[in-house]
Amino acid sequence: MKNQTVVGHGGQTSHVGESPFLLPLFGTFCALSLWGMWSIATSPLRKYPGPYLARYTNLWRLYHITRGSFHKVLQDLHKNYGPVVRVGPNVVDVDYPDLIKTVFSIKEDWKKTEYYLASSALVDGHIVYNLFSQTDKHKHAQEKRPVAKYYSLNGVLPLEPHVDKTIRQLCSELESRFVDGNAKKPCNLGDWILYYTWDVVGAVTFSQPIGYLSHGCDFDGTLKNAEKALDYFSWVGCIPILDHFFDKNPIYRIGPPGFSGITGVSVKHLIDRYQGNDKHYHSPENPDYLDKFIEAKQSNPDAVSDAQVISWLMINMIAGADTTAITIRSALYYSMKTPRIWQRLRSELAAAGLAKDSCPVSYKDARAIPYLEAVVRESLRFLPGVSLSLERYVPQGGAHLSPQTSAEYVPEGTIVAFNPYVIARNKGVWGPDAEEFRPERWLQAEGESEEDFQARLRAMNNADLSFGGGSRVCIGKRLGLLQVYKVVATLALLYDIELVNPDKEWTIINSWFPRQEGLEVRMSKRA
Structure with a gap:
C-alpha cells in the first residue's frame, strides 16, 4: 500500500505512513503488550486458579465489589477452586484459618496494603492518617499508645x-x-x-x-x-x-x-x-x-x-x-x-x-x-x-500459604487477602453446618468432654476475624x-x-x- 500524501499549510507535504510519531507509538504499544504477556506468563501467581479477567486487571474485583455481594462471589470461587483463589494480578484470597495468626500478628510483619489509605483525609494539602488507615506499624503504635x-x-x-x-x-x-x-x-x-x-x-x-x-x-x-x-x-x-x-x-x-x-x-x-x-x-x-x-x-x-x-x-x-x-x-x-x-x-x-x-x-x-x-x-x-477482604503484603523472604505443604509459595510483595465472611464458613473449623445460624456451636455439646470443647473453642477463636x-x-x-x-x-x-x-x-x-x-x-x- 502506498503512502498517502497530504498537502499542508505553506505547500508543505507529509506522508501519513512516514509520520515520525506513528512508529514510536506502535513500538511502545508492542513493547507494552509483550511486557504484559511476559509478566502474566512468568508471574509466580500463574499457578493459582481464579477468574480469567482477574489475572489481568483489578477492574474485575472492582466491578464485583460495586455490586455489593463480593462476599458471596468469593465464597462461590473458593467452593469451585479451593482455598487459594487469584482475584487480581497480584492478589490471592486465602481460606486457610491456620495462617491467620501468622498474618495478623502482634509483630505486624505483614504490612497493610494501600487499600486502607482511602479512609484518610486531606487537610491543608496534607494527607492525615488515622488508626485505621495508618499502614506504618511504628506510627500506628505511637498514635494508639x-x-x-x-x-x-x-x-x-x-x-x-x-x-x-x-x-x-x-x-x-x-x-x-x-x-x-x-x-x-x-x-x-x-x-x-x-x-x-x-x-x-x-x-x-x-x-x-x-x-x-x-x-x-x-x-x-x-x-x-x-x-x-x-x-x-x-x-x-x-x-x-x-x-x-x-x-x-x-x-x-x-x-x-x-x-x-x-x-x-x-x-x-x-x-x-x-x-x-x-x-x-x-x-x-x-x-x-x-x-x-x-x-x-x-x-x-x-x-x-x-x-x-x-x-x-x-x-x-x-x-x-x-x-x-x-x-x-x-x-x-x-x-x-x-x-x-x-x-x-x-x-x-x-x-x-x-x-x-x-x-x-x-x-x-x-x-x-x-x-x-x-x-x-x-x-x-x-x-x-x-465482610470485604483484609489485605496484607507478604513480607521479605516470601511465605508458604499452607502449613501442610511447601508447594503454595508466594513471593514478597504479593497481596494476601482474608475475607472474614469466607473464613467464618470454613467447615474444617465450624463444622458441616457452618452456613447455618446455630448459637449452640459456642456451647459445650451434650457428651462432649471439657478438653474437646476447649480445643474446639480455641480453633473457633483463632479463626475469628x-x-x-x-x-x-x-x-x-x-x-x-x-x-x-x-x-x-x-x-x-x-x-x-x-x-x-x-x-x-x-x-x-x-x-x-x-x-x-x-x-x-x-x-x-x-x-
Whole structure:
C-alpha cells in the first residue's frame, strides 16, 4: 500500500505512513503488550486458579465489589477452586484459618496494603492518617499508645451510665411510636438500632447524643454520607491510585461526601470543653472520651496535640456505630427467624433472674448468661461487621500459604487477602453446618468432654476475624460488645417482637460494612 500524501499549510507535504510519531507509538504499544504477556506468563501467581479477567486487571474485583455481594462471589470461587483463589494480578484470597495468626500478628510483619489509605483525609494539602488507615506499624503504635487503656474493659465500664441513658431513650421512642397506642404498627427496627448506636457514640464521646433517636431520622444527612463514603472506600481501594485523583486531589476534590459535619461537631465540643461551656450536659463525675483524650494530651504534651485529639474523636464518631448496629441487627433478626433460638434466649434471660425492672440490663448480668453470649458470638461469625477482604503484603523472604505443604509459595510483595465472611464458613473449623445460624456451636455439646470443647473453642477463636486481628484488632471492640449485650438483653426482656414477613429474607449490601435492609417488626410490651 502506498503512502498517502497530504498537502499542508505553506505547500508543505507529509506522508501519513512516514509520520515520525506513528512508529514510536506502535513500538511502545508492542513493547507494552509483550511486557504484559511476559509478566502474566512468568508471574509466580500463574499457578493459582481464579477468574480469567482477574489475572489481568483489578477492574474485575472492582466491578464485583460495586455490586455489593463480593462476599458471596468469593465464597462461590473458593467452593469451585479451593482455598487459594487469584482475584487480581497480584492478589490471592486465602481460606486457610491456620495462617491467620501468622498474618495478623502482634509483630505486624505483614504490612497493610494501600487499600486502607482511602479512609484518610486531606487537610491543608496534607494527607492525615488515622488508626485505621495508618499502614506504618511504628506510627500506628505511637498514635494508639496514649489511649489504648481507655478502650480496655476497665476503661469502658465507667461509660456504662451513658449507654444506659441512651437505651432508655431508645425504649421510650419505640414505645411512643410503635407500642403505646400504636400496637402492631410496623417498625423498621434496623433504622432505630442505627440511630441508637450513633447516639451512644455521641454520648460516650461528648456526654451528649447526636440526636438521631429524638428526631427519629437521619436529620443531618450524616448517616447517608457515611454510606456513600464507605461505598467510595470499598471501590477505590481496589485501585488505590484513583484516590489521589478523586478524594486526595489537591487542586479540585472529586471524592465522596466528607464528614465535615462530624468534624465540626468534634471541634465545637473540644472548644466548649476547654471553655467550660458544656456544663449543662457534661459532668466530671461521669467522664467521657473527650475527658480521657484531654487527659492523654496533658500526660503527653510533647506527643499529643489538639489535632491528634480531633483525630481520636473522629475515629470514635465514624467507626464506632455501624459495626455495632450490624451485630445487634443480626442477633435479633437471625434469632427471630428461628423461633426456637428466640424463645430459648428469652427463657434463659428470665431464668437468670432478670426482669423488666432490671432494664437496662447491666453488662455484668448480660455477660453472665451463656446463651446470650452464644447468640452474640454467632451473630459476629455469621455476618462479620467487615465482610470485604483484609489485605496484607507478604513480607521479605516470601511465605508458604499452607502449613501442610511447601508447594503454595508466594513471593514478597504479593497481596494476601482474608475475607472474614469466607473464613467464618470454613467447615474444617465450624463444622458441616457452618452456613447455618446455630448459637449452640459456642456451647459445650451434650457428651462432649471439657478438653474437646476447649480445643474446639480455641480453633473457633483463632479463626475469628470479626474484629480483625493482631495489633490491628478493632480498638473499640469492648465498647461495641458492651452495647450489643446490653441492648439485645433489654429488648428481649421488655418486648414481644415478631418479624412482619418471617418468610422473607432481608437484603445485605456489602460495602466494607454490610448494610442490612428489611428488619421490619411489630412490637408490644411483654405481659
